[in-house]
Amino acid sequence: MQYQVNTGHPFPLGASVTEHGVNFAVVSEDASQLYLCLFDNKGNEQERLPFVAKQRGIWHMEVLGLTEGQHYGLRAQGAFEATQQKLFNENKLLIDPYAKDLTSKLVWHKDQATITQEGHLHPIDSAYCVPKSIVRTVQTNHQRPARVKVPASSRTLYELHVKGFSELLPIADELKGTYLGVVSHSGIEHLTSLGITTIQLMPCFSFANERHLEALNLNNYWGYNPISFFAPEPSYAKQDPVIEFQLMVDGLREAGFEVILDVVYNHTAESELDQSSVCYRGLDNARYYRHESGQYLNYTGCGNCFDTYNPASIRLICDSMRYWVEIMGVDGFRFDLGVDLGRTDHQFSAKAPLLQAILQDPVLSETCLVMEPWDIGPNGYQVGQFPRGFLECNDQYRDTIRRFWRGDEGLVQQFATRLMGSRDFFHKGYRSALHSVNYITYHDGYTLNDLVSYHRRHNLANMEGNRDGHGDNISQNFGVEGKTDNSDIRHNRLNQQLCYMATLLLSQGTPHILGGDELSHSQQGNNNAYCQDNEITWLNWQESQARTALQDTISTLTRLRKAYPILAEIRLEDDALYLHDPHDGIEWLNEHSQKMTEADWLQGERDYIALTLTTADLSTKLWLVFYREDIALEVPVPINTEKLEVLYNTPGIRIENNRLNCAYRGVLVAKL
Structure with missing residues (x-):
């Protein structure tokens, strides 16, 4: 078939249906020629059309007569000079970086390589093993529920894996493991019962297995290995991943949730140089990936590192983010290995172009932005150093709280600092404590149950000789x-889980809960279950005493955080950020309910610490108690207490005869 073409337009990038056909626009700065390959629905290449126009590194043309649903791919011709990071190979079919949908999931195959082990051009055509891009116009649903406006002081994040959450839910079989399963009646009922505000979806970009997992017959389960920044993961859909993702977001919105998406813009599934060339590597390897002296700079540990200092990459990422907000409906993002996003010419800067582009964007700057503030490159640890507008995952909080409840000595000062929003990292006068995303557990580590059940990792199922995953988990097995x-x-383990969860939800900042911790879910001691797509990671919905206690704790304390915003963000007189606000009050108390002295703060084995929080208008005074020993202790209530209402307590700590009775370790919050 003969196709008529004209020059078309360089924008918008990707494939856009026009009045007379389809306009294609693709960035490839260094290619000498770019080709559009048209396929039928059986994967047969029917036509190879050279692009007829190029400006500012963008190849473009309009193909007349094409319609919605056309399958296509790209091929790039140019220099093959590995030492210069130029790896153009016309034998390799390439996915359009802006494709909104793909014909299938990408599966690694050796014939996707662009370079042989000897360093020569790989001669085999890869079209048979690469998904085809689909011309698709994705519309927003103008009837969708309105966005949920969550007050920052009420926000509680809940990390959810689409398949892991819904695979064993008591729902129809066809919904298990899917986007629609998340918003089934059972799914929504459970999420609503917790009182959380924000669903943090683990990666939903179309992703692929790593080569070594294919060899081990394992799967990438977490999804931190994307090939597309636009197309949703097809394995989570019954039929149409685009529509079903949108329906999931709509269902979560309708239930009252904010939805943020965990995104991976720091690397791609193309991995090392000798692995796949299915998109960015074949289009412009030297510009899309960071490199130096002919070698990749692997700051991610995943084989490559996306060059977020490159203008084309910045545009691609911002376009992707706007698409997921405006069209797919999400309310924000959690950025994996976010330091890479803030690197300029390899060094981190809070003024990096991509970070500034996001913060100045009228759409993106209004979303919830959560940064994982590290990577493995030089100066890769940047907690507290991102510009305002980004919340940051705070591993300092995680480690201190774990050590405190484990009984480590000399931690009371650090514990108090973490409890009050980690002001040593999120400095007063510049950033609210709400910028600190506090967490005890995350997907990459132990679950809460395993944190109190295992002394060492048990990762043999990953088939890496138990060498992978964190070595020091600050855990205990009782x-x-x-x-x-x-x-x-079992009693002690459950009580410890309750103490962890209560501490998290009574700390200044933004709390993050790992989905499944409310069920006391165990991964059998596996602290790196990225490749376990099975009962190890799928949430177990069996009723239990632990599940009831943990769910009650979460629902009670999330309700308290909403009722008493001072629990999340206190406005103190010595914090210049709140100069124009009425000032709240805080007082730290020892086991005699007297003001903490210097000697108290320096006591290495201090097991009891309490504080009162008083609102500026004096209408509310809260008493928070943390006791980590299992020896009985009796404490007087604070002086001038005329009335006391217990708002929450763990089983081992209660008020009796106007005194605080600590039978064993526990947490209490009361209104004075």
Whole structure:
């Protein structure tokens, strides 16, 4: 078939349906020629059309007569000079970086390589093993529920894996493991019961397995290996991933949730130089990936590092973000290995172009932006150093709280600092404590149950000789490694989980809960379950005493955070950020309910610490108590207490005869 073409337009990038056909626009600065390959629905290449125009590094043309649903791919011709990072190979079919939908999931195959082990041009045509891009116009649903406006002081993040959350839910089989399963009646009912405000979806960009997982017959489960920044992951859909993702977001909105998406813009599934060439590597390897002296700069540990200092990459990422907000409906993003996004010419800067582009964008700057503030490159640890507008995952909080409840010595000062928003990292006068995303557990580590059940990692199922995952988990097993029928150990483990969860939800800042912790879910001691697409990671919905206690704790304390914003953000007199606001009050108390002295703060084995928070208008005074020893302790209530209402307490701590009775470790919050 003969196709008529004209020069078309360089924008918008990707494939856009026009009045007379389809306009294609693709960035490839260094290619000498770019080709559009048209395929039928069976994967047969029917036509190879050279692009007829190029300006500012963008190849473009309009193909007349094409319609919505056309399958296509790209091929790029140019220099093949590995030492210069130029790897053009016309034998390799390439996915359009702006494709909104793909014909299938990408599966790694050796014939996708653009370079042989000897360093020569790989001669085999890869079209048979590369998904085709689909011309698709994706519309926003103008009837969708309105966005949920969450007050920052009320925000509680809940990290959810689409498949892991819904695979074992008591729902229809066809919904299990899918976007639609998340918003089934059972899914929504559970999420609503927790009182959380924000669903943080683990990656939903179309992703691929790594080569080594293919060899081990394992799957990339977490999804941190994207090939497309626009097309949603097809394996989570019954039929249409685009529509079903939108329906999931609509269902979550209708239930009252804010939705943010965990995104991976720091690397791609193309991995090392000798692996796949299915998109960016074949289009402009030297510009899309960071490199130096002929070698990739692998600041991600995943084989490549996306060059977010490149203008084309900045535009691609911002276009992707706007698409997921405006068309797909999300309310924000959590950025994996975010330091890469803030690197200029390899060094981190809070003024990096991509960070500034996001913050000045009228759409993106109004979303919830959560940064993972590290990568493995030089100066890769940047907690507290991102510009205002980005919340940051705070591992300092995680480690200190774990050590405190484990019983480590000399931690009371650090514990108090973390409890009050980690002002040593998120400095007063510049950033609210709400910028600190506090967490005890995240997907990459132990679950809350495993944190109190295992002394060391148990990752043999990953088939890496138990060498992968964190070595120091700051965990404890209370006397037995793993599962046990000992009722005393089970009681102590549950109580410790309640203490962790209560501390998290009573800390200044923005709390993050790992989905499944409310169920006391165990991964059998696996602290790096990225490749376990099975019962290890799928949430177990069996009723239990632990599940009931943890869900009650979460629902009670999320309700308290909404009722008493001072629990999340206190406005103190010595914080210049709140100069024009009435000032709240805080007082730290020892086990005699007297003001903490210097000697109290320096006491290495201090197990008891309490504080009162008083609102500026004096209408509310809250008493927070944290006790980590299992020896009975009796404490007087604070002086001048005329009336006391317990708002929450763990089982081992309660008010009796106007005194605080601590039978064993626990947490209490009361209104005075």
